[in-house]
Structures are given as C-alpha cells and as structure tokens.
Amino acid sequence: MSDKDSTPSVAILYIATGRYTVFWEYFYQSAENFLLPDCDKHYILFTDNTELLSQQGHYSNVTMIEQEALEWPYITLMRYEIFLKSSNLFTGCDYTFFFNGNTEFLAYIYKDDLLPLKRQENLTFYLQPHIFHKRRDKFPYERNIESKAYIPYGKGSFYFAGGIVGGNTKNFLDMCDILNKNAKIDLENNIIAKWHDESHLNKFALDRDDIKVLPPYFTKGENEYWKNTSKLMFSDKTHYRFGGHAYLRSETNEKITPSEWKKNNAKPRRRFTYRFKQYFKSLFFR
Structure with a gap:
C-alpha cells in the first residue's frame, strides 16, 4: 500500500x-506506452493460453x-468471481x-484522468460510447423484474459499459x-441479464454518488473516427x-475474409444527426 503522498x-x-489472446500484445504494449505513467502498475493476466503462461518470466x-x-456469456458474466x-x-x-x-490506449492517461481521487x-x-446521448428510457437496462439487475423505466441517469471498471481496491472488491x-x-433462477455483467453493473451504480464518470469522448469504438480526442x-472485434466476432467466440472455426468484412462494413453514410446529438450531450459533461 502506498503512502498518501507517494506514487x-x-x-x-x-x-x-x-x-x-490475440488482443493481449495490443493491450499490453499500448498500456506500457500510455497508461498511468505516473503510477506503479502491475498487470494480472488471466489466461488459458499455454504459450503465454510459459512466458511468465518474459514480463x-x-x-x-x-x-x-x-463459454459465452459466462466468461463475461462471471468475471467478478474470477477476480x-x-x-x-x-x-x-x-x-x-x-x-x-x-x-487499446491511444494517448497518455494520467492518474488525474482515471483514478477516483476526489x-x-x-x-x-x-x-x-455509442448511446450516452440517448434518453434514459432508451438505455438498454435489464427490464425483467425478476432479475437482480432490474431497473424500472424512469430510473437511472447514465448507462455504463463494463469495459472499464475500477477504483479504490477495497471498494472495487466490495463491488465485485x-x-x-x-x-x-x-x-439459480434461470435468468441471465440482458447485457450480462454490464446489466448488473448498472443496477449497482443506480443512485450512487461516489462514482467518477469518465467524459463521453474518453473512449471510442474503432470506427468512430470523428472522436479524435x-x-x-x-x-473492432468483427475485423478480419x-x-x-464469431471466430473469436469459437462459434465457428472459419475466419472472416477481408472481402467479407468489407462487404459487411461498407463505410456508412455520415450520420450527422447521431454525431450532433452526441456532441450536444457531451457539452453537459464538461
């Protein structure tokens, strides 16, 4: 444990x-370059890849x-048990x-950017990143009243994604x-929430006032090229x-070809209304 004034x-x-496992090196190298250079970092990698496990001494x-x-979706639904x-x-x-x-990290992220320091x-x-501009009744919360992740219409201020979750270690473990x-x-009741761990995360966050909310454009999808900050x-998991995506989840043994990917992902028309709504909503988070 670090002292209050130390790193x-x-x-x-x-x-x-x-x-x-194909993503590991992209993640690790970009994190080493950009993530929390003003902190002492230690990575804990959970993997079944024997080649990676044999390289423990390399890192x-x-x-x-x-x-x-x-199997999907248990690898995401049960991630907190793993932790x-x-x-x-x-x-x-x-x-x-x-x-x-x-x-994948694109720019320097310092402790003031990410850590809950206040x-x-x-x-x-x-x-x-794709839906923060929508009205709360359009958020994809779990609406099954029998689920522990249930959120009724009219409740909730944000829709949080599960791809970045962190905080003070004690609070993080309590949340897990x-x-x-x-x-x-x-x-036990034969229920899997609509968006698995993410649905439960949003129920947990409901009405809490101790969460640091990262700004809307802090993250982006690979194809959201206009979010240049x-x-x-x-x-993009669908990329060849x-x-x-189906190959990554082992739903097929056939990789998508470049031509198939290009056919499925032809550059869409500029969705000006979508981009404007996101930009306008983002102004209220500054």
Whole structure:
C-alpha cells in the first residue's frame, strides 16, 4: 500500500482466454506506452493460453493466472468471481482496474484522468460510447423484474459499459462481491441479464454518488473516427485481422475474409444527426 503522498500502486486486471489472446500484445504494449505513467502498475493476466503462461518470466510486471475459457456469456458474466478468487494478489494495491480484452490506449492517461481521487469518489466507470446521448428510457437496462439487475423505466441517469471498471481496491472488491452474488442468484433462477455483467453493473451504480464518470469522448469504438480526442479505443472485434466476432467466440472455426468484412462494413453514410446529438450531450459533461 502506498503512502498518501507517494506514487499510487495500481493493479491492472485483464482476461485473455480462448481466441481473445490475440488482443493481449495490443493491450499490453499500448498500456506500457500510455497508461498511468505516473503510477506503479502491475498487470494480472488471466489466461488459458499455454504459450503465454510459459512466458511468465518474459514480463517483469505481469502475474499470470491460469483460467479456463468459459463459454459465452459466462466468461463475461462471471468475471467478478474470477477476480475475487485471486484478490490476494492485488489487495495491497491502492487501486484496481479491469479493462476489456479489445482495449487499446491511444494517448497518455494520467492518474488525474482515471483514478477516483476526489474525496467523495471511490470508483470509476465510463459511459457506453455509442448511446450516452440517448434518453434514459432508451438505455438498454435489464427490464425483467425478476432479475437482480432490474431497473424500472424512469430510473437511472447514465448507462455504463463494463469495459472499464475500477477504483479504490477495497471498494472495487466490495463491488465485485455484490455483482458476483447477484449474478449467481439470477443463474439459480434461470435468468441471465440482458447485457450480462454490464446489466448488473448498472443496477449497482443506480443512485450512487461516489462514482467518477469518465467524459463521453474518453473512449471510442474503432470506427468512430470523428472522436479524435479519445484516449482509449475498443478495437473492432468483427475485423478480419482478428478473425471476426464469431471466430473469436469459437462459434465457428472459419475466419472472416477481408472481402467479407468489407462487404459487411461498407463505410456508412455520415450520420450527422447521431454525431450532433452526441456532441450536444457531451457539452453537459464538461
């Protein structure tokens, strides 16, 4: 644990199982270049990839944990259980953050940008980059009243995505415990929330006032080229350089071809209204 005035220590949690290991080097190299240069970072990599596991000594700041590749959607729904099982590895860190597999850092992110440093802040979440401009009744919350992730219409101020979740380590672990318990209760009742762990995350965040909300353009999807100030990008999982989304999830053994990808992702018309609504809404977050 760091002293108050010393350099913060940050645990970086990352899951790379199955074919998602293709993203690891993109993530690690960009994180080393841009992520929290003013902090002491240590990565905890959960993977089933034997080649990666054999390279443990290659990385001085990475601890590797063997983790089986759970079937979709359990690898995302049960991620908080995965973290809790290895929590002894990062309880000594000041902060802990999880980043999605397809995360790539584009610009320097300092502690003031990311960490919940203000007195009332304990956690850091980010807005889903494609829908933050919508009215709350259009947010894709879980609407099944039987689910522990249920949010009624008329409630909620933000829709948070699950690709970046972090905060003070104690608060992060408390959150993991709650989300894991709620996901398991749902499973016992044969319920899987609409957006899995993300649905439970949004229920957890409801009416809380201790969350640092990252600005709307902090993140972007790979194809949101107009968001040129974003510090972090989520790579396009459908892209042929990764084999395509179905290939990544092992739903097929056939990689998508460049021609197939281009056919499916022909450059759309400029959606001026969509971009204007996002820009206008973003002004209220400054």
